Amino acid sequence: MNFAAPHIGFVLASYGAALVVVFGLILWVVLDGRARRADIRALEAAGIRRRSDRRPESGSAPDARP
Amino acid sequence: MSDTSLTIRRFSDLANPSRFLALSARLLPWLCCLTALLFAVGLFFAVTSAGDYQQGETVRIMYVHVPSAWLAMMIYGVMSVSALGTLVWRHPLADVAARAAMPIGAAFTGLALVTGSLWGKPMWGAWWVWDARLTSFFILFLMYAGLIALNRALEDPARAARLSAILILLGFVNIPIIKFSVDWWNTLHQPASVLRLGGSAIDAEFLRPLLLMAAAFTCLFFCLHLAAMRNEILRRRVAVLRRQSARSAALNGPAA
Structure with a gap:
């Protein structure tokens, strides 16, 4: 050149414009992914889990799902 | 089990978001490596190839402008297939795919418009002209922006998915208009010179970096799209967990 x-x-x-757009998009997906995983960790720490992620409690059948 | 039912079973297996998350986690690192490799080789040829005898160094703008324009239209095609998946097959990941693709499509459409302006000024003497190709492409950008706004405005995700899918399919009429605008109307853009009957009209010196950069941009889109789809699935899980938490709090009543 x-x-x-x-x-x-x-x-x-x-x-320069291409660089800004490409790195902007990469940054967006990385930061968004981190924020969503942090949200899920915070909810799980508060004891809120998806039904499919819950361990079977004693006395209940292992495959019992509503 | 017949071959057809086995194929349908495999397709419906992919409808499971948890299975998609596991599969995409395995696929993403390889796809990212391939994208980086293609960008390294593509940029090497884009920078070291000869300049055009008429356009000089400005021909290098083609290696970022054309792939982003192709990608902008391809992403709309991906969204249209997803819209069909939402409306016809009610595939659980179809709306996730369409919603995740919208900001990426808008970004590449914006990039194609900006780099087009930067190429137009030295070559045509104008940043912008309201010719058929530029106007139809600008409409594509407005459609992406409108779809993003619609998805953010509606709180009910099922309603947003249906409305978006209908709008995406209605807007698909603009894609052939963009593609054939240079043949149907008199515009400043040259007619199709890469994908055309009778083979490419571009010399191999320019075609090589162009195709390499197009492959790199396409791989980049698939990386970003997979990652954005994973984020969208997690966003929906967070919403479900929050609703679940609010419901159990309401059932238990206020703390004494």
């Missing part, structure tokens, strides 16, 4: 060529600023701006 010739950095002294005319209009090179337009090329660099295009690749």
Whole structure:
């Protein structure tokens, strides 16, 4: 790539925009995933679990699901 | 068990979100590695290939502009198949797939519009013209934005899913308009030069980095989409757990 060529600023701006969008999207999915997993951990710590994740309590049948 | 029923069974097995989470967790690292490799090779060719005799260095804008434009339309296609999955087969992951694809599609449509403007100014002498290709592509961006707004505005996820699916399928009419706008109307854009009858009209020097970057962008979309679908499934689980928690709190009554 010739950095002294005319209009090179337009090329660099295009690749800069692509970089911002790609890294923005990667950051969005990573941070969103972390936030959702933190939400689930917080709910589980408070004793709230999905019915399929609950361990069978003593006296109940192991496959008993509502 | 017949082959047909076995195939249907396998398809319906994938409808289980827990199975999807396990499968995507195994697939994602490999897909991310492939994406990084394709970007490394694609960018190497994009930077080191020769400049065009007329356009000079600005031809390199094509290697980010064209793949993002292709991706913007492909993502809408993925959303349309998902919309059919929601309305016809009531596949539990279909709405998750459509909803997860919307922001990614909007981002790549926006990128195609911005890089198109940056390519248009030095080549056409204008940042923007209201020709058929640009206008129909801008409508695609508005459709993505509208679908995101609709999904955020409706609280009932089932209603949002049905309405979004109908709107997505109605909006699909814009995709062939974008594709064939350069043939149907007189526009500043050149007619199709890569995917056309009689083979590509682009020299191999430019076609190589273009196809490599298109493959890299496509793999990137599948990585982002899988990750965003996983996040959407977790978001729905959080909502269910919160409802469950509120219900049990209401049943137990206020603490003494």
